Amino acid sequence: MSPPQGASPGSGPRRAAGGPVKAGLRRLRYLLEHGKHGLQGHRTVVGNAVRVTTASCAAFYLCRYGLGLTVMSVYATFTVVSLGALARIPGSGRQRATTVLTAIPAGLVLVTLGTLLAVQTWAAVVGMLVIGFVVAYAGTTGPRIAGAAPGMQLLYILPCFPPYAPDFLGQRLSGFLLGAVLLALAQRFLMPEPDTPSFRRLLADAADAAARLADHHGGPPPVQALAQAHTAGEALRPTCVPPADRPASPTLPHKAMAHAAEAVRTLLSRLDDLHTGAGQHQKYHPETVVLLEGISAAARGAADALRQGKRLRPGAGPSASALQEELAPVRAHRAVDTLERLGTDDRLVYLRRRSQVVQAADCAVVLVLATRLMLGDRTVERNPAGHTFAYARVRFPELWWQRLTMHLTPRSVIFQNACRFALGLAAARAIAGLLDLQHGFWVLLATLTLTRTTSLETWSAVRQALTGTLVGAVLAGGMLALVHDRDTVYAVVLPVVMLVAFIAGPLRGLAWAQGGFTLVVATLFAQVSPVTWQLAPVRLVDVLVGSLIGLACGLVAWPRGAGSEVRRSMAGLCSAIADAIGYTTARVVERSGSTDIFALNRALGLAQESLAQYQSEPREDTPQPDWPALLVAGKDARRGERLLPDRPGRIASQDVGTWLRHAADRTAADYRSLARHLCTDRGTPRDHPQPLDIRALLAVTPAIPRDSPDTETRAVSAALLLDSVIWLDALTADLTRIHKEM
Structure with missing residues (x-):
């Protein structure tokens, strides 16, 4: 018997024969398969969530229920969360574990300082101002330290609140050590990030x-x-x-x-x-x-x-x-x-x-x-x-000193970010201390996690965070009211809540992260001390206060982020290129004077950092100069400054030296003109760079006879001259390309 007209051969009878049980099983199989593929597509996020959850729960259960040390359990857990979830340590599993272990001495110092400076609010605020800046600014020394910086900030924030309890410093340090070691082991052996080519x-x-x-x-x-x-x-x-x-x-x-x-x-x-x-x-x-x-x-x-x-x-x-x-x-x-x-x-x-x-x-x-x-x-x-x-x-100390002082200027986005975070955290610590907030460190944590490099970004983050925290507070309040003081329930729920929060946050956005973390905090603190549903609104108020402080700092301290700084830093790079042209040419022609390659390196570093931050910030699609081409020009200038001054030969002819100096001065003047334009105007520069006047060079260059006794010496000098010409020609070509893009 054929199926009714208009029905597919597999519809109707098969679905009825299978029944709702098989349909449900098929639906479950579909969800599991798609969920598996989704988790595989986000392996990094899932792996990190598993590692942080495993290490933090192991540390908490061992200290809280095995040893009965509540203070140690809190510090062990928050160490794992701060360095594993709040920090963004890059690299493979081996590299991340090494970074965590390397950070242990600094972490011990931060926990100790936080504990000792909690004696007075003013001491904690001053400590927060100094430590907040130093930890944030330390990111200039490499990506691993920069990635660990937010987590390291929390190691001072957590102990710097009342009660002033130096007697518990041993538990705090032991908890930190335990958490760091467990996190390092998890990073190395539990779903580790794969190694990358060195x-x-x-x-x-x-x-x-x-x-x-x-x-x-x-x-x-x-x-x-x-x-x-x-x-x-x-x-x-x-x-x-x-x-x-x-x-x-x-x-x-x-x-x-x-x-x-x-x-x-x-x-x-x-x-x-x-x-x-x-x-x-x-x-x-x-x-x-x-x-x-x-x-x-x-x-x-x-x-x-x-x-x-x-x-x-x-x-x-x-x-x-x-x-x-x-x-x-x-x-x-x-x-x-x-x-x-x-x-x-x-x-x-x-x-x-x-x-x-x-x-x-x-x-x-x-x-x-x-x-x-x-x-x-x-x-x-x-x-x-x-x-x-x-x-x-x-020497080694001087190399580090040069790097640390490279960004020690208000024109550096790294310096600006460090000041913004330090001022925000210090203000949050002062307000939390003056208002005697019950969980004041949540205020600082909100300020730390929600402050962005522009005021618009900070406002967007605050809106999402408050929405997520409100939802999380409602759920946490309901959970605390229902479960009350049954620690076994919280102990069973904690790993699930952590895993979901640490997966949903990175994948779904800031609102999910704040809501999930609110549930994690409620579940954790309910096992440490007796709490009621009122913990949830306290968390919401603290996040609101911290958000407002972060927003205020975003409005006061460089609210536009790198939007205007990138032009200033590129203008500074143009000036540094012009100076390098002058230094290098003087040494080629006169074999005297000195170079200041650190100035060019510093200008390059400031320009690269400002451009990197500018590209990471949301902005309007307005035309911009070819900034990468300007960075290429800086590297070309540095290459000549390194290679040319000590090359064999010398410019013997005074007329040739005069031509080379004149050509270099004109190229340097073109870069200075571009620097002035970047500082004052946003249109197209009026002065276009001119190519090198080769005919004028030929007019003053003496012929080199093939059979003269000094042919070899003059040939070496000619090689130095033409290397210098090629270098200036490359810098002129870079400048021409930049003008065309503008």
């Missing part, structure tokens, strides 16, 4: 890609090698490297690592230009082939040393000596040859093409030396190119 491995892959490109000596472009080189270069881009793996600390190995990354990325770019700019079947000049072979050998040596990772003795490891011996005569010969062609090359097309392989060789030398320095060989400064590594002579 930065040394990324450097080695990029060096190998450069060697493969250098093995190509003419003919059609090596499409596969170019694609691999592009992938390897992009993998080293700071935005593509996981935060925990970035060489961002002020230590010497990290500085050498960052230097090597810059060198190998430039090397890949120059080799790419060399191969794609040539004709389809163009055969390279023998000099070019010799340099490419030297680049290949040097890059492979660096890659092998990076993969082995062994500490190098002085003079051991990869060597750039052979490449440098081959490079010196080629550089001089090409300079002489290029000067003869400049009369028909006023656009510098020929000069740029001829200089690509020379610049690539320079980068390969720097890569090798940076690799040796990274692996412990400080004798690289004795190399003829060792002047590039002036920081290798700087």
Whole structure:
């Protein structure tokens, strides 16, 4: 019998035959499968929630029910929550565990100071102001410390409230130690975050890609090698490297690592230009082939040393000596040859093409030396190119001092954020103490978690937080009223509430996070001391007070965030580039004076941080200058400041020196003009940069005879001159690109 007309063959009778039980089972299976896929898609959030819940519950149950120590149980639990949920420590499971263990000494100090300074409200407020700033500002030393900073703030906030109880300092410190150790174990062994390729491995892959490109000596472009080189270069881009793996600390190995990354990325770019700019079947000049072979050998040596990772003795490891011996005569010969062609090359097309392989060789030398320095060989400064590594002579404390003072200016977004948080937390501590709020640390916790870098962001966060806290307070009040003082029920519910709160918060937003945390707090405190449903409205009031304080600080302290600071910092970078052009040219021409590369590095650091924060803030889609191009210009200026002043040769001709100084002054003036424009105007700059006047250079450059006794000396001087011209030309091209985008 056929089914009724208009009905599908599987409808009706099958559904009735299956019954509601099978339909329910099918629905349950569907929900489980989709829930499993959803959890797999959010593995990081779920894994972190499981780790924090497991470690905090283990710490709480052991201290509260096993040892009967309520103070220790609270500190152990909040240590896990602060460093595992409130903090955003980046990296793999091993890296996170290491960061937590490394933070133990600082955590012991913070808990001790919080306990001792709770004796008076004014002492706690002053301590909060100082510690709040120091902990927030410490993020300048690397992503791991920056990620741990919010959690470290809580380690001072929790003990700095009455009652003043130095007698319980032992329990507090023991609870902190237990919580930190359990969290580290959970991060390492319980659903750990997978390991990522180390930065040394990324450097080695990029060096190998450069060697493969250098093995190509003419003919059609090596499409596969170019694609691999592009992938390897992009993998080293700071935005593509996981935060925990970035060489961002002020230590010497990290500085050498960052230097090597810059060198190998430039090397890949120059080799790419060399191969794609040539004709389809163009055969390279023998000099070019010799340099490419030297680049290949040097890059492979660096890659092998990076993969082995062994500490190098002085003079051991990869060597750039052979490449440098081959490079010196080629550089001089090409300079002489290029000067003869400049009369028909006023656009510098020929000069740029001829200089690509020379610049690539320079980068390969720097890569090798940076690799040796990274692996412990400080004798690289004795190399003829060792002047590039002036920081290798700087002592460890001075490197850290330079990093810590780099952002110690009101123009730094890191300094502004640290001031904003410190003032907000100090104000919250003062108000909580003066009003004698029952759970005052919740006020500071709300201020800490809801303050944002702009007033608009803070207001949005406050609205969501109050909504979530209101819902959570209603649910918590109902739970406390129903369960009352039955600790067994709270003990059973606690892991479930924690797990749901720590999953829903990151996935569903701030309202869910605040509501879930309100339930967690109610469930936890109900097992520590007798509480009633009135704990829920107290939590709501405290969050409201903390939110208002955070909002007030957001309105008073730099309410626009990085919106205006990014223009100021980029203007400062333009001025620093102009100064670097002047310093470098003076040393090239006159062989006198000194450079201030720290000023350029500081300007670059301030600009990079302000741009990173600006890009993370919600903003209107208004046209902006090409800020990354300006950062590239800063790095080009730094590259010349490192390489040119101590190069062999000198500008003997006074007229040539005058031309070089004039060209440098004009380029520097263009950057200063852009700096003034960024500070005062938002339209298109009126003054466009002018290309270098090569014809004027030819008019004052004496011919270099091939058979003169001083031909070699004059050729070396010509090489220094043309390297300086290429450097100024690159800075002019950067500026032209920025003007076009504006």
